[in-house]
Every structure is written in structure tokens, then in C-alpha cells.
Amino acid sequence: MNAILSAAAPLSAIAPFPLNRWWVAGFTWELTDKPLARTFLNRAMVLFRTPDGTVSALEDRCCHKDLPLSCGSVEARGLRCGYHGLLYDCAGVCIEIPGQEHIPTKARVPAYPLREQDQILWVWIGSTPESTPTEDPPHYAVHNDPKYKFGGNSVHYDAPYQLVHDNLLDLSHLGYVHLKTIGGNPGLHMNAELKVTAVDDVVRVVRLMPDSEPPPTYAAAWPFKGRIDRWQEVEFQVSHLLIWTGGMDAGSGDIRAPDREGFHMRGFHGVTPETDHTSHYFWTIATNPHPDKQDVTQLVVDQTAMTFEEDRVIIDAQWQNQRRFPGRTQLGIHVDAGPARARRVIDALVRQSHQASPGG
CATH class of the missing domain: 3.90.380.10 (Naphthalene 1,2-dioxygenase Alpha Subunit; Chain A, domain 1)
Known part of the structure; x- marks a missing residue:
């Protein structure tokens, strides 16, 4: 558990937490028109709600210069970085780089499944980046x-x-x-x-x-x-x-x-x-x-x-x-x-x- 991580080592390999499940991320009323920065299970995330009501959770890091995306702003199409304006959709894919037509395929950040259930926000954290929910969040x-x-x-x-x-x-x-x-x-x-x-x-x-x-x-x-x-x-x-x-x-x-x-x-x-x-x-x-x-x-x-x-x-x-x-x-x-x-x-x-x- 105390091993030193290499840059490529998956955090889930040493994190002392149960994975592949829904964890409470907050409440419905906390997502307004501003991004919300929170860390769960050693993973820094930004939570946000687009004007159409969609809720999303992304890694809180722009893939360009590492500024936390929680320093940015919420728009109709997603979350815009507050440094150079890269725009990310709700899946973490960069869909706009101001002043540049070509968007590299690697211009993206990890996304985490985020759901609302009975006014509770639930985030799914898997043992691998590819893990997807195997069940719905709990009802209350x-x-x-x-x-x-x-x-x-x-x-x-x-x-x-x-x-x-x-x-x-x-x-x-x-x-x-x-x-x-x-x-x-x-x-x-x-x-x-x-x-x-x-x-x-x-x-x-x-x-x-x-x-x-x-x-x-x-x-x-x-x-x-x-x-x-x-x-x-x-x-x-x-x-x-x-x-x-x-x-x-x-x-x-x-x-x-x-x-x-x-x-x-x-x-x-x-x-x-x-x-x-x-x-x-x-x-x-x-x-x-x-x-x-x-x-x-x-x-x-x-x-x-x-x-x-x-x-x-x-x-x-x-x-x-x-x-x-x-x-x-x-x-x-x-x-x-x-x-x-x-x-x-x-x-x-x-x-x-x-x-x-x-x-x-």
C-alpha cells in the first residue's frame, strides 16, 4: 500500500478503497451554473451541469497546460478551460480549440459516470479507466x-x-x-x-x-x-x-x-x-x-x-x-x-x- 507510484502506474492498483461501485458525490442542489471541484478516492474531479440539465464529472485537469477545469466556465456544449479556452463536452472530449481548426484525437480527459437519483449525486469509480456501471445508483x-x-x-x-x-x-x-x-x-x-x-x-x-x-x-x-x-x-x-x-x-x-x-x-x-x-x-x-x-x-x-x-x-x-x-x-x-x-x-x-x- 505504501509503494511509490510511477507515472504510468494506475492509482487503483494501490488505492485502499473498494472500487467498481457508486459513491456519493454530493446533492442535486449543489450543481448550479458553476463547476464544482471535488476529490474522491484520490481522483481530482470537476462536476458540472449544462443548461439542458445534463450532469457530468471529468478529471479536473485540462490536457493542454494542466489548469484545473474547475477554474473554467460552464457553457451549453460543455466545460471551457479558463486558460486558453479549450472546450470539453460531457464525455471529456475536446470539441473546440480557439484559433485552431484541427483537434488532436488525444485532446480529451477522463470522464466518470455521474448520475442523479432522489436528489443525490452518485459517481461511479471503477478499477480501470474503462470500467462502466454494472447497476443503477441506489434509490432513497x-x-x-x-x-x-x-x-x-x-x-x-x-x-x-x-x-x-x-x-x-x-x-x-x-x-x-x-x-x-x-x-x-x-x-x-x-x-x-x-x-x-x-x-x-x-x-x-x-x-x-x-x-x-x-x-x-x-x-x-x-x-x-x-x-x-x-x-x-x-x-x-x-x-x-x-x-x-x-x-x-x-x-x-x-x-x-x-x-x-x-x-x-x-x-x-x-x-x-x-x-x-x-x-x-x-x-x-x-x-x-x-x-x-x-x-x-x-x-x-x-x-x-x-x-x-x-x-x-x-x-x-x-x-x-x-x-x-x-x-x-x-x-x-x-x-x-x-x-x-x-x-x-x-x-x-x-x-x-x-x-x-x-x-x-
Whole structure:
């Protein structure tokens, strides 16, 4: 993994990431009339939307003088470099060189499949430049469900993406890190009923906390009568996690029922590596406003954003300390079952990616 790359060595041959899959690249509303520069899995890309609505992702480098194409401008036919005006279409082919009729066949840059699905942008990253999608991007029906209202944003981490996975798969930390919003009694969180299962590449973590005090965000959003039965359900896939949390009046129904009542928060969490040591976190939170209360969707979104900023501080500090104490052994405890299972999934997918790569 630490080998020095030659100029011709394919990055996929050494990159420690699962390949041949869709990764979250952002949200529909982020693509306006300007190009957007982002790096995914060590690949610098420029994302853009042409006036007809077509979305595209190209390598962020003009093949002429290497200026990032994200410094250019979006036009009807594609993306124009901001240095000498070379115009690239949505497939990365140069279709115009100002002042020159002949366009060399090598005047092109790599393109990456980019799709919009349920207001989420997905980019396909294969093990070879020729790799093409073998399936459609995942659906996320919550964004189109009239029962829910949602908002979202992104967070940049100066830490590897698996540390973000660990945080989302182990919600016992809520009682210590998020006391002002979605936390609650720390002892209750650490002793919650916990079940971890895995099927193929999907890991599920279910935590139940019956007869508990509603945390501040819950109490502000829903007219509970008193204590609540609370649930946390996490579904991990390598590119994203789905987290369903909420609470209902204690004893009012089956906390395990798929159609349970009460206050719901459904979170979409796209965790995409930027580099080996940094990552993107794209999130939305959806809630079901109570008909007898003022719409508190924005409150839920704002307080969720606050919790993620609290997480970012913790995770960035954790990573800095891991670099300060390299090689130290971490103690495992009972709440690590979900994160440990997910890391095994990622290790297996990385091995599969390398076997699919040239020379793998």
C-alpha cells in the first residue's frame, strides 16, 4: 500500500478503497451554473451541469497546460478551460480549440459516470479507466415521501472515512458527545439492547432504549406525554449508511413494528473517501412534522448539523492522536461490534477490487 507510484502506474492498483461501485458525490442542489471541484478516492474531479440539465464529472485537469477545469466556465456544449479556452463536452472530449481548426484525437480527459437519483449525486469509480456501471445508483425513497420533510449539507473531515463509519455505527457516544440535542442518559446509551447482523455486504445495527427520557431535540419536535420508547436502526453499506431513529410514548405500541408511530428521524449518510486521510460526509435528515405543532423541520436540521459538527471535532482529534501514537493497540469493548463488522466488509471489498485491477 505504501509503494511509490510511477507515472504510468494506475492509482487503483494501490488505492485502499473498494472500487467498481457508486459513491456519493454530493446533492442535486449543489450543481448550479458553476463547476464544482471535488476529490474522491484520490481522483481530482470537476462536476458540472449544462443548461439542458445534463450532469457530468471529468478529471479536473485540462490536457493542454494542466489548469484545473474547475477554474473554467460552464457553457451549453460543455466545460471551457479558463486558460486558453479549450472546450470539453460531457464525455471529456475536446470539441473546440480557439484559433485552431484541427483537434488532436488525444485532446480529451477522463470522464466518470455521474448520475442523479432522489436528489443525490452518485459517481461511479471503477478499477480501470474503462470500467462502466454494472447497476443503477441506489434509490432513497425518503427524499420523495410526502410524509417527510428534509434538509441536508456536507461536512469535510481531516480523517479517514472509516472513522466516520465507526462513529455512525456506534451510537452509544450520543450520551457523551450530544448532550444538548439527541443525546440523553449516558448509562442508558451504553447499556441499550444491541443486535448486530450482516447479510452479504450490508451490516445492520439495532439499538432499543425503552422507557427513557426524550432528549432535547425530540422534546422540541414532538408532543410526548412523558417518557418514551426509543429506537436506533443503522444500515451500513460501504458507500452510505441509512439511520432511522426516533421515539414513541412509552408503552404506546410495538417499538419493533415497521409502521411504528411517534417521532421519526431518517438520516442519509454518504461517506466518501477524499484521500487516504481525508473524507467527505454528505448528509440529509428527514422528519415527520407533527400535525398539531409548528413545523420544526428546520430545527431538526439545524440541531442535526450541530451534532455532526460535534462529531467532526471528536473524529478529527481522534485521528490526530492516532497519528501521534502510531502502532498502539486499541481496546475493544461491546459497542464496537457494528464498526468491527463493517471494517471486515470493507477489507473484503478492497481485496475484490485489487483482484479486479490490472496486475491485482
